[in-house]
Amino acid sequence: MVYQIIERLLEIDQLKEVPRNQLEWLVEKSDCRSVKQGDYLFKKGAPIDKMYIILHGHFILKIQQNNQFRVIGSLEEKAITGALPYSRASIATGIAEAAENAEVLALDKTYFKEMITDYHELTTAFVHVMSTRIRHFTKLQQQNDKMMALGKLSAGLAHELNNPSGAVIRSARMLRKHLALLPEEFKKVIKIKIDDQQLDIVTDLLFDKIKDGVQHIPLMEKTDREDSIASWLEEHDFNDGYEAAENFVDFNFTEEDMDTIAEQVNGKDLVPVVNWLNQVLATEKLVNEIEDASQRINDLVKSVKSYTHMDQAPEKQPANIHTGIDNTLTMLNHKLKKAHINVIKKYQEDLPKPMIYISELNQVWTNLIDNAIDALEDAEHKNLEIQTKQDGSFVKINIVDSGKGIPDEVKDQIFDPFFTTKAIGKGTGLGLDIVQQIISQHNGTIDVDSKPGRTEFKICIPIA
Incomplete structure (x- = not known):
């Protein structure tokens, strides 16, 4: 055997290439285990205290994300997994499920010290x-991290684009409906007899208001003015006075302006x-809404485009730090x-432009x-x-939050690869x-x- x-x-x-006597030692110190199909070689949360060599069969690797297990790979025949010499891994983060009946050689990590001391070729191989x-x-x-970042970016874009795109669609539909009413109104207008001077007074007033654009008036004042204009319109036999009053007030028409027209x-x-x-003002407002959106x-x-720097070669160049930060805030605005x-x-308004890789930063x-x-x-x-701020030949950027802080016991580990305090599925530790x-x-x-709070x-980045 x-x-x-x-x-x-x-x-x-x-x-x-490992000498036979060292392999004999490995087999002598190891246990040969049978794992039935559907059973586990290891489970999430189990201590990583044994090295496994798969002699026959294979295993499916899964990790838990959002209360579901996702397949991330497999361990094929002849694979070496589990604890290894000098490895710092201590707890399994996923599961290995046997896809068929399997045979596995298991070496307890308590033998690693002896192996490192006496069996150099075997240690080197592992x-x-x-x-x-x-x-x-x-x-x-890293690939998962990029996909997570892409997912966040996509979700942010979808959220940020939803409101203006919805506004464009909504305003365009209202504009189409609104324009459909114009022919009837136009028939009534062309029958009007008015001299050039009178026409100029009315049109000059209208286009002066349009030129100034929609006014942002305090709510209480706007409500009072709408009531006033609506009353004026109804006194002059105008139907739906309140609906039209909103358009006139938005463009800063007053009762005096309405008297001038009359x-x-x-x-x-x-x-x-x-x-x-009213039709001209409503059309102007809808066009403005479409333009703004x-x-x-x-x-x-x-x-x-600026955030991803997709139109530039990946070379260092002088760049405005604020532009990159502001674009990032836009991406994460949702x-x-x-x-x-x-x-x-x-x-700092006059911050120098350091030489940077824009997309990377x-x-x-x-x-x-x-x-x-x-x-x-x-x-x-x-x-x-x-x-x-600028500090001599350097640019300094500080990002400060008022959150709960980083615990002292993990502060020295936060820049270590794969270290994370987030739940599975929320961070990779990269x-x-x-x-x-x-x-x-x-x-x-x-x-x-x-510190807490x-x-x-x-x-700190050099400018040159």
């Missing part, structure tokens, strides 16, 4: 396995003229509004601001403060590791000060 297992181990690429596993896991987690128009022609004026969509698309977070900007702002939003979830006062890598890529530094990430 031992001979057969050793022959099986020699078929594994990572172990085929260290190489660990290095490969780290590279693979890092690549997988003075220039024959009594029987007053209603058609006022109807025509379209501009918001255009601004958002520009922010996305989360900021949903959480009722107060954003405070303390920007936007990832820094995204990770730090997104983390701050999460930290403020249960905070009593929800403030996010962003400070920028965000701050990526932030640190990008800041280092810019020859800069990042530090954190934290104030966490401050301090970034």
Whole structure:
């Protein structure tokens, strides 16, 4: 039996150069286990205290996200998994379920010290396995992190685009319905007899009001003025006075303006003229709403383009730090509004433009601001403060939140790869590791000060 297992181990690429006597030691110290189809090699939360070599069969790897298990890969025949020499992993984060009846060699990690001391080739082989596993896991987690970031970005865009696009559709439908009423009103208008001077007074008044645009009047004052205009309209035989009064007040018409119009128009022609004026104002307002909503969509698309820097080569160039931060805030605006977070900007207006990789640094702002939003979830006062200033030949950026703070016992670990205090599905533990890598890529530094009610990430980037 031992001979057969050793022959099986020699078929594994990572172990085929290991001396036979060391493989004999491995088999002697290990247990050979049978795992039935549907049973588990390990479960979530179990201690990682054994190394496993799969001699026969294969296992499905799953992790739990949002109360459901998701398949993330498999362990095939000849795979080496579980605890490895020098590995710091201690608790399983997922499960390995047997897809068929399997045979597994299990070595308890208590034998690692003896192996490291006396069996160097065997130890080296397993260290190489660990290095490969780290590279693979890092690549997988980075991909997951990018997909999560893309998901957040997509959700934010969908949310931010929903309101202006809905406004465009709503205003366009109202405009179509509104324009359908114009022919009847036009027939009444062209029958009116009015001299050029009178016409000029009315049209000059109208287009002066349109030129000034819709006015933002305090609610109480606006209500009083609408009542006044509505009463005037009804006194002059105008139907639906209150509906038309809103348009006239929006464009700052007063009772005196309405009297001016009445003075220039024959009594029987007053209603058609006022109807025509109301139609022009309503059309203007709907067109303005469509233009404003379209501009918001255009601004958002520009922010996305600038944020991703999709139209530029990935090279360092002088850039406005504030533009990147503001674009990031635009991308995350839906989360900021949903959480009722107060954003405070303390920007140095004449801040120099450092040489940076724009898209990469936007990832820094995204990770730090997104983390701050999460930290403020249960905070009593929800403030996010962003400070920028020049300090000699450096630019300093501080991102401060009023959340619960980072516990002292984990403060030294927050930049470690895969370390996270978030629940599964909410974070990969790569965000701050990526932030640190990008800041280092810019020859800069990042530090954190934290206490309950104030966490401050301090970034320093050279200008040149």
